Amino acid sequence: MARIELDLAHAYGPNPQRDEDYALLPLKMTFEDGGAYALLGPSGCGKTTLLNIVSGLVTPSQGGLSYDGRDVTRLTPQQRNIAQVFQFPVIYDTMTVAENLAFPLRNRGVPADRIKQRVGQVAEMLDMSGQLNLRAAGLAADAKQKISLGRGLVREDVSAVLFDEPLTVIDPHLKWQLRRKLKQIHHELKLTLIYVTHDQVEALTFAQQVVVMTRGKAVQIGTASELFERPRHTFVGNFIGSPGMNFLAACGAADGIEVAGRRLAAPKAALSGLGAFTLGVRPEYVRLAAPNEPGAVPGVVTQAQDIGTYWLVTASVGEGVDPSLLRARLSSEQTIPRVGETVWLSIVGEHTCYYVDEDLIA
Amino acid sequence: MELMLKGIEQRVGAQVHLYPLDLRLVPLAVTVLLGATQAGKTSLMRVMAGLDKPSAGQVLADGQDVTGVPVRQRNVAMVYQQFINYPSMTVADNIASPLRLRGAHTAAAIETRVAELAAKLHIEPFLKRLPSELSGGQQQRVALARALAKQAPLMLLDEPLVNLDYKLREELREELSALFASGESTVVYATTEPTEALLLGGYTAVLDAGELLQYGPTADVFHRPQSIRVARAFSDPPMNLVEGRAAANGVSLPSGLSLALRLPSVATDSAAAARTVGIRASSLRVQGRDGDLSLPGSVELAEISGSDTFVHVDTAIGEVVAQLPGVHVFTLGSPITLYLNPTQVFVFGERGELLVAPPEAHSVDVS
Numbered sequence: 001m002a003r004i005e006l007d008l009a010h011a012y013g014p015n016p017q018r019d020e021d022y023a024l025l026p027l028k029m030t031f032e033d034g035g036a037y038a039l040l041g042p043s044g045c046g047k048t049t050l051l052n053i054v055s056g057l058v059t060p061s062q063g064g065l066s067y068d069g070r071d072v073t074r075l076t077p078q079q080r081n082i083a084q085v086f087q088f089p090v091i092y093d094t095m096t097v098a099e100n101l102a103f104p105l106r107n108r109g110v111p112a113d114r115i116k117q118r119v120g121q122v123a124e125m126l127d128m129s130g131q132l133n134l135r136a137a138g139l140a141a142d143a144k145q146k147i148s149l150g151r152g153l154v155r156e157d158v159s160a161v162l163f164d165e166p167l168t169v170i171d172p173h174l175k176w177q178l179r180r181k182l183k184q185i186h187h188e189l190k191l192t193l194i195y196v197t198h199d200q201v202e203a204l205t206f207a208q209q210v211v212v213m214t215r216g217k218a219v220q221i222g223t224a225s226e227l228f229e230r231p232r233h234t235f236v237g238n239f240i241g242s243p244g245m246n247f248l249a250a251c252g253a254a255d256g257i258e259v260a261g262r263r264l265a266a267p268k269a270a271l272s273g274l275g276a277f278t279l280g281v282r283p284e285y286v287r288l289a290a291p292n293e294p295g296a297v298p299g300v301v302t303q304a305q306d307i308g309t310y311w312l313v314t315a316s317v318g319e320g321v322d323p324s325l326l327r328a329r330l331s332s333e334q335t336i337p338r339v340g341e342t343v344w345l346s347i348v349g350e351h352t353c354y355y356v357d358e359d360l361i362a
Numbered sequence: 363m364e365l366m367l368k369g370i371e372q373r374v375g376a377q378v379h380l381y382p383l384d385l386r387l388v389p390l391a392v393t394v395l396l397g398a399t400q401a402g403k404t405s406l407m408r409v410m411a412g413l414d415k416p417s418a419g420q421v422l423a424d425g426q427d428v429t430g431v432p433v434r435q436r437n438v439a440m441v442y443q444q445f446i447n448y449p450s451m452t453v454a455d456n457i458a459s460p461l462r463l464r465g466a467h468t469a470a471a472i473e474t475r476v477a478e479l480a481a482k483l484h485i486e487p488f489l490k491r492l493p494s495e496l497s498g499g500q501q502q503r504v505a506l507a508r509a510l511a512k513q514a515p516l517m518l519l520d521e522p523l524v525n526l527d528y529k530l531r532e533e534l535r536e537e538l539s540a541l542f543a544s545g546e547s548t549v550v551y552a553t554t555e556p557t558e559a560l561l562l563g564g565y566t567a568v569l570d571a572g573e574l575l576q577y578g579p580t581a582d583v584f585h586r587p588q589s590i591r592v593a594r595a596f597s598d599p600p601m602n603l604v605e606g607r608a609a610a611n612g613v614s615l616p617s618g619l620s621l622a623l624r625l626p627s628v629a630t631d632s633a634a635a636a637r638t639v640g641i642r643a644s645s646l647r648v649q650g651r652d653g654d655l656s657l658p659g660s661v662e663l664a665e666i667s668g669s670d671t672f673v674h675v676d677t678a679i680g681e682v683v684a685q686l687p688g689v690h691v692f693t694l695g696s697p698i699t700l701y702l703n704p705t706q707v708f709v710f711g712e713r714g715e716l717l718v719a720p721p722e723a724h725s726v727d728v729s
Binding site: 044238240310 | 581662
């Protein structure tokens, strides 16, 4: 197992000048030994480029990386001693499940009794003990992918195990079981795991630390709670959560802040001294308020949707000045306002975040 | 348009794709076809469109029998999962193609209409490009604009957003809802996702294994599923289902637990007849209240979606999933107690029929 340190950037073309020329903007970070990490972002954000640099399939155009202090920038994946699991099963159809799992060990000359023991252990973790002697060819897609996962996890001496969207082919109702398996396995084997996905559920469920990426940049590295409660960048606020964070244009004023056409007391002293900034509040933290309640703004309800387990109410705030839409997730246990009704919505509270130029400032 | 299906049946060889069904779509509204893969959604849509002739039954469009009338002779717009555009035409020409085909518009009128649709779907900057130069989301926007250009009285969308990233899906779904709300067409929208049905609102037809199980206003179907099968199809995470028995004061559950409930009597049932208790993940809480049933257990996994945490818990009544708003972190195997108000459960009878549903806190607006 290794601690992986990166200080690098990557451009596929020569002489990168602007940010857009980079597939991966300058990035300095560390994957701690034994940690579970997810690289999360939309297609084209640079997450696969980053994974390929860690594995050695791509050499960064600037800077380098080290495994436990040893520079591996120019080493091949084999020399780096990593295991990889891809989107689609990579297994030998003619071999049995046991032979497939044993293959990476046999290749490295591990003694037979040790192979048997380890294959048994991994098979048990993946609930495949009963299938060890079956030929892989006859198995369903998800069983085959489980073998792929097992092959990735079977070696104890790897520096890290890298996963590239490994649950894509798995049926939705089986996914959670495999997520649980992966989490348990990480707990038991203490491997350094790096997992690429565009699925926020997968990333937030699996990883201890999630690296959120957009346009070649890692905009935040944090736990699920940190990404939800304190998004460091507006992209994270929007990307994590469904619907994402509400953003309202605001600016400092003599004795407070102005937002949605209202003057409110400054929730944090520094805000009144600012020019333009953005107030961010998650729909989960917007609540119905009494008229003129501190920290609340009036709005006209434009949509009230019964999402079954809660209501999603959209209101237009700042009408006549700077209209924008504000979403609130309300419990079905309260009275839900109707379309056209004027309501007061509390937007300032301990969960409210403030941004300048997309970056969190308070 | 008013679309009516009468006794529609679809068999291919020995296989039944659709069992006999009747359905009158609410005109000028959105009807969601909800069901898992292979439930019959696409088969039903193809019959509605005239792409397939049903084995039996009639399709009536505004009272006129159009059964088996090929799609070319009918004015139907369709959008598929795959982003289907003419690869050699520019985006503008793609959108204009249905208007040109009809030949009823002047060049200037077509240009105005294309600009209007491109603005609605946020693809104005790409009008001169070829589809292959666009991202997946942009390509699907072009396909949607072309379908809308037809101004067909019937618009059919077969899982149009399934191949897009989820944030993009969220954005496009909202735009589509706004477009559907104009009430110009009768819209049919197939999806496998219960949440998508709820977000689209309108009406929902639940399909399962080739059978139409229930049709009604989307929120009504969700809050009062007529059977276990509907409840299963229309819940995400799946509704927790626990086998129990009718008892004098309600339902008895495994491990000596019981739920105090007033149940309607079912004439044909014996005493202690089988009952299935359905518990939505969102009715389970981690803070107890007066009158709650408590379910101690241990955490199997906490799945975090961002807005919610889905905790899988091993309890005395089996494994259940609880939906907790926000982000919560649990260690695997740690002890947890879930709480449930007995009035919040569904109870199903021996034949899977709904006996009791939780009372609704709100009247349902369908507009």
